[in-house]
Amino acid sequence: MAVALQILASGFAAGAVYGLVAVGHSVVFRLTGVVHFAFGELIALGVFVTLFVAAGSGPVSQTSVGGLRFVGALVVGLLVTAAAGAGSYFLAIEPYRRRGSVIGWVGASLAVAFAVRTLLVVFFDRPAYVFPDPLPFGVWRIGDVTIQERSLFVAGAALALAAAAAALLSRTRTGRALEAIAQDFDAAVLVGLPVARLVGGAFAAAGAWAGLAAILAAPSAAFDVDAAARYGLYGLAAAVVVWFDPRRALAAGLALGLIQATVTSAHAGGTQLGPAYRDAVPLALALAVLAWRARATQELVE
């Protein structure tokens, strides 16, 4: 029982972050029709810029960062990720988007991802960093089970952001204009919507979202670029399984987290799955579900 509860708790903690990123992926896709392959790298950018402003590139610990400077660093981190989001759109994605070249924007957004990744690896060359916690959360202990309060906060934040995005989309003029663009890019240009400004804005918001995800997620464990890329990947897997539906993306992320936690400590009969399968099984399951769902899209193609 305690084991099951502990799986639930740790799965929930990871899944909340996946869900948060999945909501971000879904909103970007709904608004722009583009899959943001650099999302995970933007998360890493947010974390490292914040670290850099707060403490330079030296070693960081929970005590070495002052309060006010850290708040300033968080703001800078958000601004930089927003700028990087918008910049990557205008520099790399938009030129292909305008021509309707899917092949082009896929390559360009991946190129952005790897450029950001390489930049970070070169300048922050320590193996892993500890991100100071802006909001000190404790843990609950129920018997042998520990539950990070942070994970509840992350899930709550993901829910709130998803709700805010849904409201923005359906209630405001900007939101409706963005959905129109996502559905028919050329027609939106023809009717005179300021497409570049709106989509650029959406990418800036996505960057800020990634920065926010970084701040929420990073303090829970030692952090490096790979960890961030993995958040981006799991978020994408969760989002694509529910076909970028922002309302169900959080649930899909939580499900992936729970599957991962289960696999990590699973004993099936005599064989142990264990930590070696913690990535392979959830990703393979996500792909299997996606392939199964893809069979049904046949009627929709027209």
Next chain:
Amino acid sequence: MTTLPALAAAAREARAAWSTRSTLAVAAFALAGFVPLLTGDARTAELADGLYLACAAVGLAFTVGIAGLPSLAQGAFVAVGAVVGARLLELGAPTAVAALAGAAAGAAAGAIVGGGFARLPRAGFAAATWIFAWLVSLALQSLTWLLGGAEGTVVTAGPTPAGHYELALGLTAAAALAYLALARSTFGLRLAAARDREAAANELGVPVHRLRTVAVAASGAAAGVAGALAVALAGVADPTRYGPYLSFKLFVVVLIGGAAAPLGAAAGVVVLGVLSVAADAVGRLEHVAAARSHALLAAVMLLGVVSLGWEGLVRPARRPRRTTAGPGPAPGAPGRLAARSLAKRYGELVAADGVSLEIVPGTLTALVGPNGSGKTTLLRMLAGRIRPDAGSIVREGGVARTLQATAVFPTLTPLEHLLAASASRRRRGGLFRALLATPQARAEDAAFAAWARGVLVRFGVDPDTPAGELPVSDQRVLMLAAAYATGAAVLLVDEPAAGSSAAERRRLAGLLRGLADEGLALLVVEHDLALVRSVADRIVALDAGRVVT
């Protein structure tokens, strides 16, 4: 003794299709073959490794260039080939066996990925293949039983570096030739049609999903053979070599070099190599630690090349097609379409309510009715595109449908439209015949091309202008010609005259009447009652989902 004339014919054809570009490509490959004489073993091995990458990249161009699918799984297919190759080499299998098994494993992985995800919209296909690339990479690193974990799998050395180099060069050339053969074949034309406009390709009876699956599997085979041989070259299979970065690199190489030309991907590998050398040089100038600066500069240069909407280094060449009189497609048997009591609702909206309709050979039935009366829904049900809620449909002799909007395949010529549409009527149009360009397959190609030119003369469309550049009225007529070329006995034509002039309407009326007189069964949705009265044998009026006359 039919071999000799056949060989002579093949030589004549090759000569007719020869261009400066072909000379340059052959000269480049011939010169490249001598490189190992000039370089030491270590450098030759490095170059051979680059050539295996080029082979995988040219293979990826099948999927990216011909089928237009953004596949990010090519690195994973390389990895699959490497695992199978390494295991076999470890057991003492000869290099050739390992290479073939690697190709088979790569093809199988490609078939699974293509079969699973090629139905998704392109953005979804990119996402799914990206997740697959990560899955394979993470599995190789954490599951030690696959490739030995961090230590990798050590295999005994096979051929010398120079041997590997020549083998890799030959494989790259073979992959480029395969690209050329595939792109020109009906297989490639139909994939290109689906790439340009999937919905219209579906209506012409193109088996889009199956062809795309085959294209991804073919890419996987090229990747798998490269992966297995690269392991034999290195003498070790290192799981960390197959990260998602490899898939990204292969994709970007195709993008830089140009996905639409057979050697575009190979040119992209050269560009990547030059970037890497340049990054090293700049790094030395700046006295920065080499590894750091190299990665950073390469990433920045790559971003520079990819951004700004780069369209690829090598552009495709359009080459003429040989036409000779010969047995074209066999005439289709007459057929009919009978629908009984069809019903379809979308929520509150009744799109069809007890519609019965029969379309018989040699007649033109017009379907008229106000907007929203259910005409297009009925057409979609008759074509089998959507399933009715109730009622039954009997189809005899095949059904083809043209779409409401002008829906040509803009990058294909009208001739290619007709060749793609008539592909299912080939007797010798299989993939392997196309790859090997057998004499029978080439004779059939020429005969079909001659027949298609004849059809286009009848429809009055210029055969060799890319369809996207044709006047709109010609585009409509072209899709009618393509539907005719499928050999279907029943044609469903959706608003062929919308927005056209009086002269164009007369031309259309004449063509439609001619098709019906030839024995086809036509159902034409049209608003223009004057046009309808002048050609239709029967008029069916639809209102609120019900037949009113």
